[in-house]
Amino acid sequence: MPETASATPVLPSSLSASLPALSAQAERLVELGVHEIAGLSAEELRTFASAEAAKAPAGGEGALLAVHPDRAPASALAPLLRRSGKPGFVVVDMPDVDLFAPLDTVALPDAPLYLLTGLDRGDRMANWSPDEALPALTAEARTPLLLTEGIHWVLQQPDILERNHCFMTIGSRLRKANGALDTRTPAVWISNGTGRDGRERRDAPKIGWCWAGNRHTWLGFASATGRRGQGS
Template sequence: MARTPFDPEAEFDRQVRTLTDLGYPALSGLGPERFAALVAPLRARATAAPVSLCEPGADGRVPFLLVVTRNVAPIEETMPRTTLHGGRLPGFVDRTFEPGALERFVATEETGLPAQDAYLLLEVERGEEFCGAVPHDAMNVIAGRGRTLLTIEEGIALITHFPQVLVKNKCFSLGGSRCGDRRVPALWISQKAPKLGWCWEGNPHTWLGMASAGTRAAGPA
């Protein structure tokens, strides 16, 4: 059976519906109309997304993600809105994040994060090729390729829109968010649910890769 051609407009609309169905308009305090207005300018950007060569998410790669920042939707509220593919248990933030820690894990200067509260992340890879690699080394390799590391919000967006990407032995670190020490946040599976935790930048794990993307695209200012 021939695969249905990838339709970026339809995919963008699906991602908007996903966030709406998960209660992001109420969570953000914007309400349905203002939330829709926030993300609407990105639809045109989505139409120019690279053509997907396979079913988006099937191999840990997706052409684009609709991301909203913690200014709109706090991490403590968005993580519990994630689940594993086919699962029911809500995602959670690991208790090893001490009080106030999440606020200190911010986007690094190298990410070039857009100023807007919503944007597109393009050409995303979960990075299982880096499973077993030292995170610090993986981040250097990715930088050498001219790619950008995912932030915490972007990682949550990835498993929110494509829960099938987070699977056993193919979990991933989010090196685009740091707090000034050796900790690197990561998403993996625990207690049959997604977990946001962290690992040391010098400690490799066979089941933990390093997620990256090609670039970010914002709508009109």
């Protein structure tokens, strides 16, 4: 890992405490039509959020409501992102974005809806590579976010995505036919409107990728303390 980075675990970013209440998050997803993408009713979303808020400490404050990626893939969620009035998009050289699946070490609740707790944007790991960050997160008993979870976070808390403080979602990886992991690792950042993005997309939320062995000073590694589904 980089010599300038500390391996000492730190508390999740206080930004996670600024998430809307679970009921408001459910309404936001309904407003965006995510329930329809997922094949759920608006009432199912609202009921889940209400039940989880009722049984969680402090009403589930700081928890993120997420839809299982099998129900709402990244390609369907990305255009719902907004920044500077511009919709989010997936880079053109990532047509297989929905084939990026959870790592074997990432356990998802067997339910269409679930919560993530203890979110952290991972700023302290800026200038680490994904290959360096993953074992460090594992050692701290933290779980890396999936790409769809990262999108959900930005949908609910747009200011989590800042220039020079964007994040990778290395819980999602593409596995090749031979079983090896593709070396691309997904991330959520802000377009500069250069190259194939097009000038019209400058400042738009961008779903892209970086090589697993490369470091970027402006990308942290989003993670959580855990996930829980209905009844867990």
